[in-house]
Amino acid sequence: MTQTHVFTHTQAKRYYDWMGAKLDTQSFYEAPPQRDLAAHLSLKTCRAIVEFGCGTARFAAELLSGEVPPKATYLGIDVSATMVDLSRKRLAKFGDRASVKQSDGTPHIDAPDGAFDRFICSYVLELLTEDEIQAVLAEAHRVLEPGGLLGITVLTSGPTTASGAVSTIWSALHRLSPWIVGGCRPIELRPRIPLDAWRIVYRNCLTPVVVPSEIVVAQRLP
Numbered sequence: 001m002t003q004t005h006v007f008t009h010t011q012a013k014r015y016y017d018w019m020g021a022k023l024d025t026q027s028f029y030e031a032p033p034q035r036d037l038a039a040h041l042s043l044k045t046c047r048a049i050v051e052f053g054c055g056t057a058r059f060a061a062e063l064l065s066g067e068v069p070p071k072a073t074y075l076g077i078d079v080s081a082t083m084v085d086l087s088r089k090r091l092a093k094f095g096d097r098a099s100v101k102q103s104d105g106t107p108h109i110d111a112p113d114g115a116f117d118r119f120i121c122s123y124v125l126e127l128l129t130e131d132e133i134q135a136v137l138a139e140a141h142r143v144l145e146p147g148g149l150l151g152i153t154v155l156t157s158g159p160t161t162a163s164g165a166v167s168t169i170w171s172a173l174h175r176l177s178p179w180i181v182g183g184c185r186p187i188e189l190r191p192r193i194p195l196d197a198w199r200i201v202y203r204n205c206l207t208p209v210v211v212p213s214e215i216v217v218a219q220r221l222p
Protein backbone atom coordinates (compact mmCIF):
# COMPACT_ATOMS: atom_id res chain seq x y z
CA MET A 1 0.00 0.00 0.00
CA THR A 2 1.31 3.46 -0.83
CA GLN A 3 2.82 5.47 2.00
CA THR A 4 1.31 8.93 2.24
CA HIS A 5 2.35 12.02 4.15
CA VAL A 6 0.94 11.76 7.66
CA PHE A 7 1.27 13.78 10.84
CA THR A 8 4.30 13.17 13.02
CA HIS A 9 3.41 12.49 16.65
CA THR A 10 4.37 16.08 17.48
CA GLN A 11 2.06 17.43 14.75
CA ALA A 12 -0.82 15.19 15.90
CA LYS A 13 -0.33 16.39 19.48
CA ARG A 14 -0.21 20.04 18.37
CA TYR A 15 -3.33 19.71 16.19
CA TYR A 16 -5.45 17.89 18.80
CA ASP A 17 -4.23 20.12 21.64
CA TRP A 18 -5.62 22.98 19.55
CA MET A 19 -8.80 21.07 18.61
CA GLY A 20 -9.73 20.20 22.21
CA ALA A 21 -13.47 20.10 22.92
CA LYS A 22 -14.26 21.18 19.33
CA LEU A 23 -13.63 17.52 18.43
CA ASP A 24 -17.10 16.68 19.72
CA THR A 25 -18.65 18.62 16.82
CA GLN A 26 -17.60 15.66 14.61
CA SER A 27 -19.99 13.35 16.43
CA PHE A 28 -22.62 13.98 13.72
CA TYR A 29 -20.81 11.46 11.50
CA GLU A 30 -18.84 9.51 14.15
CA ALA A 31 -21.63 8.62 16.60
CA PRO A 32 -23.75 6.32 14.35
CA PRO A 33 -20.76 4.10 13.36
CA GLN A 34 -19.61 4.08 17.00
CA ARG A 35 -23.07 2.94 18.12
CA ASP A 36 -22.90 0.18 15.49
CA LEU A 37 -19.45 -0.81 16.77
CA ALA A 38 -20.64 -0.85 20.39
CA ALA A 39 -23.59 -3.07 19.45
CA HIS A 40 -21.15 -5.71 18.12
CA LEU A 41 -18.59 -5.72 20.95
CA SER A 42 -20.59 -7.91 23.37
CA LEU A 43 -20.11 -5.22 26.00
CA LYS A 44 -22.41 -6.88 28.54
CA THR A 45 -19.67 -9.44 29.20
CA CYS A 46 -16.58 -7.24 29.09
CA ARG A 47 -14.16 -6.87 31.99
CA ALA A 48 -11.45 -4.41 30.88
CA ILE A 49 -11.52 -1.98 27.94
CA VAL A 50 -8.58 -0.06 26.51
CA GLU A 51 -9.08 2.69 23.93
CA PHE A 52 -6.21 3.96 21.77
CA GLY A 53 -6.69 7.64 20.85
CA CYS A 54 -9.64 8.34 23.14
CA GLY A 55 -10.04 12.04 22.24
CA THR A 56 -12.46 13.75 24.62
CA ALA A 57 -13.75 10.33 25.84
CA ARG A 58 -17.18 11.06 24.36
CA PHE A 59 -17.47 7.45 23.14
CA ALA A 60 -16.04 6.06 26.40
CA ALA A 61 -18.60 7.94 28.50
CA GLU A 62 -21.40 6.50 26.35
CA LEU A 63 -20.03 2.98 26.78
CA LEU A 64 -19.55 3.27 30.53
CA SER A 65 -23.06 4.72 30.93
CA GLY A 66 -24.52 1.92 28.83
CA GLU A 67 -24.17 -1.86 28.68
CA VAL A 68 -20.67 -2.14 30.16
CA PRO A 69 -20.91 -3.97 33.51
CA PRO A 70 -20.48 -1.70 36.57
CA LYS A 71 -17.27 -3.46 37.61
CA ALA A 72 -15.59 -3.31 34.20
CA THR A 73 -12.65 -0.93 33.86
CA TYR A 74 -11.63 1.51 31.12
CA LEU A 75 -8.19 2.86 30.17
CA GLY A 76 -7.98 5.65 27.61
CA ILE A 77 -4.74 6.62 25.89
CA ASP A 78 -4.06 9.75 23.86
CA VAL A 79 -1.03 11.68 22.63
CA SER A 80 -2.71 15.05 23.29
CA ALA A 81 -2.43 16.55 26.78
CA THR A 82 -5.60 18.58 26.14
CA MET A 83 -7.54 15.44 25.20
CA VAL A 84 -6.23 13.63 28.29
CA ASP A 85 -7.35 16.53 30.49
CA LEU A 86 -10.83 16.69 28.86
CA SER A 87 -11.20 12.90 29.12
CA ARG A 88 -10.25 12.80 32.77
CA LYS A 89 -12.84 15.49 33.54
CA ARG A 90 -15.54 13.75 31.52
CA LEU A 91 -14.84 10.33 33.09
CA ALA A 92 -14.38 11.57 36.69
CA LYS A 93 -17.94 10.47 37.53
CA PHE A 94 -16.90 6.85 36.94
CA GLY A 95 -14.28 7.02 39.72
CA ASP A 96 -11.52 4.39 39.83
CA ARG A 97 -13.12 2.40 37.00
CA ALA A 98 -11.83 4.84 34.40
CA SER A 99 -8.33 6.18 33.89
CA VAL A 100 -6.62 8.08 31.09
CA LYS A 101 -2.92 8.24 30.25
CA GLN A 102 -0.97 10.46 27.90
CA SER A 103 1.27 8.57 25.47
CA ASP A 104 4.34 9.68 23.53
CA GLY A 105 2.55 8.76 20.29
CA THR A 106 4.05 5.29 19.99
CA PRO A 107 1.61 2.38 20.05
CA HIS A 108 3.14 0.92 23.23
CA ILE A 109 0.64 0.40 26.05
CA ASP A 110 2.03 0.13 29.55
CA ALA A 111 0.13 -3.04 30.50
CA PRO A 112 0.92 -6.76 30.74
CA ASP A 113 0.09 -9.25 27.99
CA GLY A 114 -3.61 -10.17 27.98
CA ALA A 115 -4.57 -7.35 30.38
CA PHE A 116 -7.75 -6.39 28.47
CA ASP A 117 -10.65 -8.12 26.75
CA ARG A 118 -11.75 -5.20 24.52
CA PHE A 119 -9.47 -2.91 22.47
CA ILE A 120 -11.13 0.10 20.82
CA CYS A 121 -9.62 2.41 18.24
CA SER A 122 -12.07 4.86 16.70
CA TYR A 123 -11.03 7.35 13.98
CA VAL A 124 -7.32 7.12 14.80
CA LEU A 125 -5.72 4.58 12.42
CA GLU A 126 -6.37 6.90 9.47
CA LEU A 127 -3.88 9.35 11.02
CA LEU A 128 -1.04 6.84 11.14
CA THR A 129 1.57 5.44 8.74
CA GLU A 130 1.16 1.90 7.43
CA ASP A 131 3.89 0.70 9.81
CA GLU A 132 2.20 2.42 12.76
CA ILE A 133 -1.17 0.87 11.87
CA GLN A 134 0.46 -2.58 11.95
CA ALA A 135 2.22 -1.71 15.22
CA VAL A 136 -1.10 -0.69 16.84
CA LEU A 137 -2.70 -3.96 15.67
CA ALA A 138 0.28 -5.92 17.05
CA GLU A 139 0.04 -4.09 20.38
CA ALA A 140 -3.72 -4.75 20.48
CA HIS A 141 -2.95 -8.43 19.94
CA ARG A 142 -0.43 -8.39 22.80
CA VAL A 143 -2.62 -6.63 25.39
CA LEU A 144 -5.83 -8.51 24.52
CA GLU A 145 -6.49 -11.88 26.09
CA PRO A 146 -7.08 -14.76 23.60
CA GLY A 147 -10.63 -14.41 22.30
CA GLY A 148 -10.68 -10.69 23.18
CA LEU A 149 -12.35 -8.29 20.75
CA LEU A 150 -10.78 -5.51 18.71
CA GLY A 151 -13.24 -2.79 17.63
CA ILE A 152 -12.26 -0.21 15.02
CA THR A 153 -13.94 2.56 13.06
CA VAL A 154 -12.19 4.52 10.30
CA LEU A 155 -13.11 6.99 7.62
CA THR A 156 -13.24 5.02 4.38
CA SER A 157 -14.03 5.35 0.70
CA GLY A 158 -17.71 5.83 0.07
CA PRO A 159 -19.78 3.03 -1.49
CA THR A 160 -22.38 5.40 -2.99
CA THR A 161 -22.01 8.24 -5.47
CA ALA A 162 -22.46 10.93 -2.82
CA SER A 163 -20.31 9.31 -0.12
CA GLY A 164 -17.70 8.39 -2.77
CA ALA A 165 -17.49 12.05 -3.72
CA VAL A 166 -17.03 13.00 -0.06
CA SER A 167 -14.15 10.53 0.41
CA THR A 168 -12.52 11.59 -2.88
CA ILE A 169 -12.61 15.24 -1.82
CA TRP A 170 -11.42 14.30 1.71
CA SER A 171 -8.42 12.38 0.27
CA ALA A 172 -7.58 15.28 -2.05
CA LEU A 173 -7.63 17.73 0.86
CA HIS A 174 -5.38 15.39 2.86
CA ARG A 175 -2.92 15.23 -0.04
CA LEU A 176 -2.98 19.04 -0.24
CA SER A 177 -2.28 19.32 3.50
CA PRO A 178 -3.13 16.93 6.36
CA TRP A 179 -3.76 20.00 8.55
CA ILE A 180 -7.01 20.72 6.66
CA VAL A 181 -8.55 17.41 7.76
CA GLY A 182 -6.97 16.83 11.18
CA GLY A 183 -4.43 14.43 9.72
CA CYS A 184 -7.14 11.91 8.74
CA ARG A 185 -7.41 10.29 5.30
CA PRO A 186 -9.97 7.65 4.28
CA ILE A 187 -8.52 4.11 4.39
CA GLU A 188 -9.69 0.54 3.81
CA LEU A 189 -9.48 -1.33 7.08
CA ARG A 190 -10.16 -4.96 6.23
CA PRO A 191 -7.10 -5.57 4.01
CA ARG A 192 -4.87 -4.16 6.76
CA ILE A 193 -5.97 -6.70 9.40
CA PRO A 194 -3.65 -9.76 9.44
CA LEU A 195 -5.89 -12.80 9.25
CA ASP A 196 -3.29 -15.07 10.87
CA ALA A 197 -3.77 -13.05 14.07
CA TRP A 198 -7.44 -11.99 13.88
CA ARG A 199 -10.79 -13.46 12.89
CA ILE A 200 -13.14 -10.80 11.55
CA VAL A 201 -16.50 -11.30 13.24
CA TYR A 202 -18.31 -8.16 12.01
CA ARG A 203 -17.82 -5.65 9.23
CA ASN A 204 -20.06 -2.81 8.07
CA CYS A 205 -19.95 0.48 6.21
CA LEU A 206 -22.22 3.35 7.28
CA THR A 207 -22.56 6.74 5.63
CA PRO A 208 -24.34 9.12 8.02
CA VAL A 209 -24.66 12.53 6.35
CA VAL A 210 -22.76 10.97 3.39
CA VAL A 211 -19.49 10.64 5.38
CA PRO A 212 -18.44 6.97 4.95
CA SER A 213 -17.07 4.93 7.88
CA GLU A 214 -15.92 1.31 8.01
CA ILE A 215 -16.64 -0.63 11.18
CA VAL A 216 -14.75 -3.82 12.01
CA VAL A 217 -14.84 -6.15 15.00
CA ALA A 218 -12.12 -8.81 15.06
CA GLN A 219 -11.45 -11.56 17.55
CA ARG A 220 -7.89 -12.14 18.75
CA LEU A 221 -6.69 -15.56 17.67
CA PRO A 222 -4.45 -17.45 20.15
Ligand SMILES: C[S@@+](CC[C@H](N)C(=O)[O-])C[C@H]1O[C@@H](n2cnc3c(N)ncnc32)[C@H](O)[C@@H]1O
Nearest residue numbers: 012016053054055078079080083105122123124
Ligand atom coordinates in the same frame (compact mmCIF):
# COMPACT_ATOMS: atom_id res chain seq x y z
C1 LIG B 1 -10.00 12.08 15.09
S1 LIG B 1 -9.64 12.03 16.81
C2 LIG B 1 -10.70 10.71 17.38
C3 LIG B 1 -10.90 10.74 18.87
C4 LIG B 1 -11.88 9.75 19.43
N1 LIG B 1 -11.45 8.38 19.26
C5 LIG B 1 -13.25 9.94 18.84
O1 LIG B 1 -13.74 9.04 18.14
O2 LIG B 1 -13.86 11.01 19.04
C6 LIG B 1 -8.03 11.29 16.86
C7 LIG B 1 -7.47 11.17 18.27
O3 LIG B 1 -6.30 10.37 18.22
C8 LIG B 1 -5.28 10.98 18.98
N2 LIG B 1 -4.01 10.54 18.40
C9 LIG B 1 -3.47 10.87 17.20
N3 LIG B 1 -2.31 10.23 17.00
C10 LIG B 1 -2.11 9.46 18.11
C11 LIG B 1 -1.08 8.57 18.51
N4 LIG B 1 -0.02 8.33 17.73
N5 LIG B 1 -1.19 7.95 19.71
C12 LIG B 1 -2.27 8.19 20.51
N6 LIG B 1 -3.27 9.04 20.19
C13 LIG B 1 -3.20 9.66 18.99
C14 LIG B 1 -5.55 12.47 18.83
O4 LIG B 1 -4.93 13.22 19.86
C15 LIG B 1 -7.06 12.51 18.89
O5 LIG B 1 -7.54 12.60 20.19
